[in-house]
């Protein structure tokens with residue numbers, strides 16, 4: 001059992017001042033009464049990871065939930081609209097090979113018409129091999145490289161068909177969240193923590209720096225890839241690697257100028273010889289990076305390949321190495337790992353901040369519904385749900401690599417890499433029918449919210465050929481002739 005009610009007052013320490021740490025501090029300050037001390041301990045000498053510049057569909061909701069003013073956030077973080085992703089070169093490697101995964105809203109004609117768990121307009125579009133993004137009004141603006149003002153105007157009409165999110169500068173974001181947290185009474189210490197002291201029951205009791213001992217009752221480990229607490233002595237949580245399924249393990253981030261007059265409204269994911277390149281358009285620059293498998297490419301070769309592709313020299317900030325995966329238990333006794341310290345898969349689909357916000361959301365639900373006195377089984381269920389959510393991300397990303405490319409040693413290895421059993425099972429049924437809620441709802445258990453809707457899965461599965469046109473056609477055959485004709489009419493209209 002974890003008792004955050006007695007003795008009072010309580011001291012909650014967040015170790016780490018990146019996006020995860022400051023978001024947690026703001027949420028905790030809101031959740032607990034002023035008598036509970038919330039302190040962030042971070043080290044400016046160590047700094048933050050400095051990548052992670054795009055949110056998911058839950059990002060704006062999290063800003064609202066934490067009473068953060070959206071206009072101020074945009075001004076202070078150099079944010080631009082993010083409406084989804086552009087996948088380039090994933091099927092043939094050629095420049096004209098592009099499809100979109102947009103943040104489709106549930107308020108479009110496609111989502112509104114459902115028959116026995118499937119969406120007939122979507123089935124017809126899949127069957128006619130239409131470009132699926134075309135049914136979303138926002139896609140026109142993306143393709144026309146619209147300005148931020150034009151994008152905002154379309155969102156104001158409520159007809160964009162999009163749940164918007166943001167691209168942002170990661171350093172400005174952490175700085176802005178810090179400012180908000182401090183203005184709300186969060187305490188702050190800039191120091192390197194050398195040691196975490198546990199008691200005989202395995203509860204963290206103290207952080208030690210060169211000069212101080214910081215007593216605590218609850219600890220959030222938001223120490224990024226250094227995973228200062230969760231993976232170390234006293235905790236020893238099991239690490240579950242996804243490296244057999246997801247081969248990327250290295251990234252070189254750099255900045256580039258905008259390739260088009262206006263910041264694009266999507267994150268670009270462009271395939272390369274041994275991985276792919278992200279391009280995240282902000283107001284003044286594009287945050288970019290080459291993610292690759294170190295087994296198939298050395299850093300110098302990666303830099304050279306990017307320079308050849310872009311036609312100018314780049315200056316990578318650093319090299320980031322990671323083992324794709326997560327901890328099986330992120331919450332043990334009075335310690336919870338959050339953000340990169342709890343796991344990281346790779347940047348495809350930009351899931352990391354989104355998953356961190358889901359983790360925080362569920363943590364808040366457990367703490368508030370337990371009135372601060374949390375049972376061991378609630379903590380166990382939290383860990384199970386968190387791991388299941390990571391498994392969803394793993395499977396969703398594995399599907400992206402189910403793309404048929406076979407033209408370099410890396411893409412040949414990707415083609416031969418195994419499927420996780422849960423993804424294999426989905427893939428099997430999708431040869432016969434369209435993705436449905438029943439396929440993906442078990443990725444969100446014990447009160448967690450699902451990250452990817454069946455329509456998200458479809459927007460990737462169909463263009464890649466994981467979901468064949470026949471699956472759409474088989475669904476349509478179960479409709480009445482009138483409904484069948486209506487679905488086909490809509491798809492033909494979208495296609496043309």
Ligand SMILES: Cc1cc2nc3c(=O)[nH]c(=O)nc-3n(C[C@H](O)[C@H](O)[C@H](O)COP(=O)(O)OP(=O)(O)OC[C@H]3O[C@@H](n4cnc5c(N)ncnc54)[C@H](O)[C@@H]3O)c2cc1C
Nearest residue numbers: 016017018019020048049052193223224339340350352353
């Ligand atoms: C290549 C790459 C690309 C990514 N792209 C995306 C993306 O597009 N979208 C997305 O959502 N996410 C992305 N991410 C993940 C994203 O960067 C993180 O989820 C996000 O920045 C949160 O990081 P964090 O706060 O967990 O860690 P960090 O930003 O690394 O913060 C860690 C904090 O811990 C502190 N610290 C560490 N050790 C100590 C110590 N001993 N004492 C005191 N303080 C300490 C550091 O000083 C720092 O303040 C990407 C990650 C990588 C590696």
